Amino acid sequence: MFTIRLTDVPDETSTWLVPAGSPVPGEVGAEVEALAPDTGAGRVTVLPRPLRQPSRVLLAGVGDGAEADWRAAGAAAIREVADDETLHVLIPAGLDPAALRGLAEGLWLGGYRYRDAAKPVRSGEVRLRADDLSRYADSLTRAEITARAVWLARDLTNTPSSVKNPEWFAAQVVAEAASRPGLTVTVRAGDELERFGGLRAVGGGSVTPPRFVEVSWRPDGATTHVALVGKGITFDTGGISIKPRDSMKLMKKDMGGAAAVAAATLAAADLNLPVRVTALLPLAENAVGAAAFRPGDVITHYDGSTSENTNSDAEGRLVLADALGYSAEHVRPDLTVTVATLTGANAVALGKRTAALLTPDDDLATALTAAGTAAGEQIWRLPLSDDYTELMRSDIADRVNASPGPGVVMAALFLRDFFGDTRWAHFDMSAPSWAEADDAELTKGATGWGARTLLRWLSALDGGQQAGA
Numbered sequence: 001m002f003t004i005r006l007t008d009v010p011d012e013t014s015t016w017l018v019p020a021g022s023p024v025p026g027e028v029g030a031e032v033e034a035l036a037p038d039t040g041a042g043r044v045t046v047l048p049r050p051l052r053q054p055s056r057v058l059l060a061g062v063g064d065g066a067e068a069d070w071r072a073a074g075a076a077a078i079r080e081v082a083d084d085e086t087l088h089v090l091i092p093a094g095l096d097p098a099a100l101r102g103l104a105e106g107l108w109l110g111g112y113r114y115r116d117a118a119k120p121v122r123s124g125e126v127r128l129r130a131d132d133l134s135r136y137a138d139s140l141t142r143a144e145i146t147a148r149a150v151w152l153a154r155d156l157t158n159t160p161s162s163v164k165n166p167e168w169f170a171a172q173v174v175a176e177a178a179s180r181p182g183l184t185v186t187v188r189a190g191d192e193l194e195r196f197g198g199l200r201a202v203g204g205g206s207v208t209p210p211r212f213v214e215v216s217w218r219p220d221g222a223t224t225h226v227a228l229v230g231k232g233i234t235f236d237t238g239g240i241s242i243k244p245r246d247s248m249k250l251m252k253k254d255m256g257g258a259a260a261v262a263a264a265t266l267a268a269a270d271l272n273l274p275v276r277v278t279a280l281l282p283l284a285e286n287a288v289g290a291a292a293f294r295p296g297d298v299i300t301h302y303d304g305s306t307s308e309n310t311n312s313d314a315e316g317r318l319v320l321a322d323a324l325g326y327s328a329e330h331v332r333p334d335l336t337v338t339v340a341t342l343t344g345a346n347a348v349a350l351g352k353r354t355a356a357l358l359t360p361d362d363d364l365a366t367a368l369t370a371a372g373t374a375a376g377e378q379i380w381r382l383p384l385s386d387d388y389t390e391l392m393r394s395d396i397a398d399r400v401n402a403s404p405g406p407g408v409v410m411a412a413l414f415l416r417d418f419f420g421d422t423r424w425a426h427f428d429m430s431a432p433s434w435a436e437a438d439d440a441e442l443t444k445g446a447t448g449w450g451a452r453t454l455l456r457w458l459s460a461l462d463g464g465q466q467a468g469a
Helices: 026-035 067-078 097-110 133-158 166-178 197-203 251-270 316-331 345-350 362-375 386-392 407-416 451-459
Strands: 003-007 015-019 044-048 056-060 086-090 125-129 183-188 211-217 225-230 232-236 276-286 298-300 306-308 335-340 354-358 378-381 423-428
Touching: 003 097, 003 133, 015 067, 026 044, 026 056, 044 067, 056 067, 067 086, 067 097, 097 125, 097 133, 133 166, 133 251, 133 451, 166 183, 166 211, 166 232, 166 251, 166 276, 183 251, 197 276, 197 298, 197 316, 211 251, 211 316, 225 251, 225 316, 232 251, 232 316, 251 276, 251 335, 251 451, 276 316, 316 335, 316 407, 335 451, 345 354, 345 407, 354 362, 354 407, 362 378, 362 423, 362 451, 386 407, 407 423
Parallel strands: 003 125, 015 056, 015 086, 086 125, 225 276, 225 335, 232 276, 335 423, 354 378
Antiparallel strands: 044 056, 183 211, 211 276, 298 306, 354 423
16 A cells, blocks of 8 residues: 655645645645635645646545545545655644544545556555644554555455455465464365355355355454354356356456455454454355256255255355354354345345345444444445245245345345354445445445445444444
8 A cells, every 4th residue: 555644744845635624834825715615525626836836736625524524535635646646635733533534544545556457556655744643643543454454355356256266365365364463264175164065055166166264363351252254256157047248247246245354354453453353254156067056956054954046146145154154153253244245136225335234133233334334334224024034935945045025135034044143234235345436435346345344343342342332
């Protein structure tokens, strides 16, 4: 990532970013006042100053001054700056540290670029000029760790599936965890997956076998244990129930949930959060092949229950079911959150920017929604209606994996059987996992949706709090 640092030293040579309301010295201030730009959040007006220093002034609107407004301003501003340019930001005296965190997150997230792309990453620097550096140091650190987590989730998701298979994905997580004390990673493959019937079925048609990755952050003294479970389909053809071509184009993103929970867990270690976190990543490629699972097959899950496959393109819930069964037996968390690009119905119900949240736990729903709001990720809770459970009946198994009814709700009802005794919530984030164009702090491509929300939520927990506190 490019560098953002706090400084109390004036810089006359770089481009200046002046948020609305910031006092500006000398003749620059007079020019800014005369221009009187629109101060709507995320609006940037460029004031060129040829033959003078600074050579350009960017006037950024911060709206009402909320953290989200500053995040939008930072994202808009960084897009106006050349890759090798230094940006000098004038911070108003007494600014809320949360606002500075929003600004820094916006700068980093809006300035993201896929790190394996042909276009090089930024080499410039952002300098935040503030009078009281110690007041903002923690906010900048949290913004950087959050941004690193989102960049990692975006990088993993943006990676083409010609590179990204289950083995490769598992290796990336192992490598990332190796530099962080206190993290352990276990990767299971082959015969170790004997009880993971859903994972083996979904991954059976691929030349690259499935993996099951467990990442554990276990700080001393933690009394709250959270399991994060992410869908990790490295490419989804739909299997024998094959997708149309247009529906398959973006299926490299079908592991976005696993990317988000892995990134959030690594970031929890970076922040030394006093919460025990176990991330479970069932990784498979849902391919068409001679060994692919078929409609009509009966799958035995980790917990011993069975599902009749009626649609091999409803594969995500099958691999999550195994991960949840494993979690209920071995991890035994206090709370479990699943994050999955699970259904196309997410976009139909809520559009492109909003994830669906389903949980029977009102306190948990409130806490997660608040975390999403603070982080800048949109969430809407949908109902878990028992009226639809009859639609999942099978004549030859405990349930079918794909049934008529509202798609987002049916998938959550399927997963409900596997959570065990834990408090739980499920995110269907298929729609907001991908952006078709730059939009505020989102950049075109993978968004890393969920990493920010999970990290905010985990940061609000400690050994003495309940999840809804």
